Amino acid sequence: xxxxxxxxxxxxxxxxxxxxxxxxxxxxxxxxxxxxxxxxxxxxxxxxxxxxxxxxxxxxxxxxxxxxxxxxxxxxxxxxxxxxxxxxxxxxxxxxxxxxxxxxxxxxxxxxxxxxxxxxxxxxxxxxxxxxxxxxxxxxxxxxxxxxxxxxxxxxxxxxxxxxxxxxxxxxxxxxxxxxxxxxxxxxxxxxxxxxxxxxxxxxxxxxxxxxxxxxxxxxxxxxxxxxxxxxxxxxxxxxxxxxxxxxxxxxxxxxxxxxxxxxxxxxxxxxxxxxxxxxxxxxxxxxxxxxxxxxxxxxxxxxxxxxxxxxxxxxxxxxxxxxxxxxxxxxxxxxxxxxxxxxxxxxxxxxxxxxxxxxx
Numbered sequence: 232x233x234x235x236x237x238x239x240x241x242x243x244x245x246x247x248x249x250x251x252x253x254x255x256x257x258x259x260x261x262x263x264x265x266x267x268x269x270x271x272x273x274x275x276x277x278x279x280x281x282x283x284x285x286x287x288x289x290x291x292x293x294x295x296x297x298x299x300x301x302x303x304x305x306x307x308x309x310x311x312x313x314x315x316x317x318x319x320x321x322x323x324x325x326x327x328x329x330x331x332x333x334x335x336x337x338x339x340x341x342x343x344x345x346x347x348x349x350x351x352x353x354x355x356x357x358x359x360x361x362x363x364x365x366x367x368x369x370x371x372x373x374x375x376x377x378x379x380x381x382x383x384x385x386x387x388x389x390x391x392x393x394x395x396x397x398x399x400x401x402x403x404x405x406x407x408x409x410x411x412x413x414x415x416x417x418x419x420x421x422x423x424x425x426x427x428x429x430x431x432x433x434x435x436x437x438x439x440x441x442x443x444x445x446x447x448x449x450x451x452x453x454x455x456x457x458x459x460x461x462x463x464x465x466x467x468x469x470x471x472x473x474x475x476x477x478x479x480x481x482x483x484x485x486x487x488x489x490x491x492x493x494x495x496x497x498x499x500x501x502x503x504x505x506x507x508x509x510x511x512x513x514x515x516x517x518x519x520x521x522x523x524x525x526x527x528x529x530x531x532x533x534x535x536x537x538x539x540x541x542x543x544x545x546x547x548x549x550x551x552x553x554x555x556x557x558x559x560x561x562x563x564x565x566x567x568x569x570x571x572x573x574x575x576x577x578x579x580x581x582x583x584x585x586x587x588x589x590x591x592x
Contacts, residue, residue: 257421535547
């Protein structure tokens with residue numbers, strides 16, 4: 232049964248115009264060198280919520296480090312986190328390793344070809360499954376991301392709120408009818424490319440669009456009002472204090488974050504959330520001394536860092552501190568020098584602290 236939005240829509244002509252444009256104008260990207268499903272998989276996980284230009288060097292380095300499914304499946308987690316350092320959303324790479332290990336052990340190192348099987352893998356949602364199946368295996372499976380929803384909202388004049396999970400089902404339904412059965416790989420990539428390069432969130436380049444003649448929003452002059460997207464809740468701010476604690480060997484203390492939760496298992500400088508009204512350096516020095524097991528001499532604020540997550544903003548005041556001893560270590564606390572610190576994976580906010588502190592030393 233044809234989806235009602237495709238009534239009187241020239242499906243074949245739309246497919247042809249989109250695919251021909253994609254083949255002539257596609258960007259040269261490293262994950263497009265071949266259609267190996269593992270390479271497609273890694274690139275799609277990296278590209279979630281991350282710009283293409285940012286991903287390219289990470290992707291190239293990651294594939295050098297872990298060129299095969301087996302290499303990634305059994306790599307040490309700290310090594311994987313270091314290769315991912317700076318991309319954020321670290322649960323993505325942890326889930327990727329778990330899923331890759333399952334593919335190696337349960338599927339003889341062959342990425343599943345069916346949507347049912349591939350969707351059971353950890354971290355593989357509907358979009359990732361559709362992208363792998365269509366790009367790597369040439370199957371007519373929809374891959375619905377923000378770019379695709381934006382394009383279809385305008386082309387077919389769909390006025391449903393794309394921020395609502397149920398709306399994705401609408402786009403999947405229409406794409407099963409709209410996708411090219413002969414070349415689903417080029418079709419899906421063409422949709423993604425069109426959304427990234429021309430049918431952009433603001434000021435879409437309609438005069439350059441290869442499917443402009445099919446676009447209902449363009450014909451009505453309402454392309455700037457679509458898609459409909461409800462606003463996110465405003466991110467909450469948290470005031471934090473972080474401490475660069477130096478021992479008598481000029482080493483700094485780093486600690487490993489908890490096993491679960493935000494930025495799990497990454498390394499950081501000791502830090503706490505502070506109450507703006509009760510923050511007291513003397514009290515903080517005593518608390519740090521108890522944690523470290525040595526008397527802490529707390530200095531001045533040397534840096535301020537703002538880091539924005541999707542739901543929260545950290546306002547970090549960075550303080551220098553010192554102990555008149557070497558200091559002890561355990562499984563979650565290390566004393567490291569300038570060269571050693573490069574071996575550990577830090578969240579972006581604490582990478583800024585590293586750069587500021589060591590560049591100034």
